[in-house]
Amino acid sequence: MFDLLRLYAQVVEEQSFTVVARKLEISQPAVSNQMRALEEKLGVKLLYRKGKGFALTQEGEILYRHAKHILDAWADLIQEIGNSERVMSGKIHIGASHIPGEYLLPAYLASFRQLYPDITFKLTIGDSLEIAEKVVAHEVDFAVVGAVFDTEKLTSEYWLKDELVLLAAKDHPLCSEPSTNLRALQACPMVLRESGSGHRRAFEEALVKRGLDLNDFNVVLEVGSTEGVKNSVRSGLGYSFLSRHAIEHGEKFGLVEITVADFKLERGFYLLTRRNKSLPSIAEECYRYLLNQKPDQISE
Structure with missing residues (x-):
């Protein structure tokens, strides 16, 4: 059986x-x-x-x-x-929110597979909340998400740093000045990630610290993916805050990064597992490998 x-x-x-x-x-x-x-x-x-x-x-x-x-x-x-x-072969099922899943993990998994060529992967991508639920339901071995989930059933371990930067289309009025501020942004149309994403949670938490919330902004579109946000901003629907990892190779394609005075928006990416539950040996090996790959520590 x-x-x-x-x-x-x-x-x-x-x-x-x-x-x-x-x-x-x-x-x-x-x-x-x-x-x-x-x-x-x-x-x-x-x-x-x-x-x-x-x-x-x-x-x-x-x-x-x-x-x-x-x-x-x-x-x-x-x-x-x-x-x-331990036989280092088989499949590792990893869950990931959009930024680590689309821009970070592929390169790390390729490097890991050079060490263990008999291992294969399944990578499931969704918003942070959705992926956290998959960890609880045993649908993935572990996950990498852009928010902390320290609960009765989940535990999070810091992996690396992310910065969210303001981007607008190159012909957007905001681009006429070298910098802007939150008050100026409140009047302009804004594109935002969907509810449940770590991206959005980080932005909302940063606003709360300044006595603001999303109701103070002119949100004209909520999008379910980072690429969708980039394309919407590029099309002129509004500005948005995007992960630097999504644009770090200079691939802004008509987008301009704008400094926001007194508003530095940072968050972490976290490795997420079921609390007090050990991983299968090959998943544990991959988890530890990722945990040791911290590029922000190298640059600091």
């Missing part, structure tokens, strides 16, 4: 019977037969066809959550009984 649960989790994560069969070096019908055997054992339907692929039934979602718990518990057991012969 344990092997069936492990196979089922692989099928769900890969979203493909064929990919799983190829990786396990078995036939695709063999994978299908194993899934049918699992359904028969449980007496419920787990998967149903959807377009060219498949989706999970409600029972399938429940089984996947419990299968991950069981597999994680098994990994904990192996670690606790002192298995020193």
Whole structure:
């Protein structure tokens, strides 16, 4: 039964019977037969066809959550009984908010894979709150997000620093002066990340320290991604604050960075795990590798 649960989790994560069969070096019908055997054992339907692929039934979602718990518990057991012969292969599922997921992690994961070429990754990107919920639900091994989540079920460890800078289209009226201030910004149309993002949380917390909130600003658009914010600003919809990591290679493409007097907006990126729960050995190795890669410490 344990092997069936492990196979089922692989099928769900890969979203493909064929990919799983190829990786396990078995036939695709063999994978299908194993899934049918699992359904028969449980007496419920787990998967149903959807377009060219498949989706999970409600029972399938429940089984996947419990299968991950069981597999994680098994990994904990192996670690606790002192298995020193760790095999550094398999898949690491990482969650990330938009900035670390799109601009930072790919390069670090490529470097990590040079050390362990048999390891593969799945990277799930969303807003910080959404990704934190996936950590709690055991849908990812660990995550990198732009906000602190120290709760009963989660713990955060500081990774590196981020700075949010003001950007506007090159023909925006704000660009006529070398700097601006918060009062001037209140009257201008503003583009903002969606609720739940660490980006937005950092901005709102900075405003509170100055006795302000978003109701004091002219927010004309909320966007669900950093690229969406950049394109909206570039199109002239309004100004926005963006992570320096998203523009650090000079790829501003018609955007101008503007200094805001007496308003330095910084935040951290954090490695997020389930509290008091150990990671699978390969995920733990990757977590520790990332924790040791702190470029802001090098530059300071």
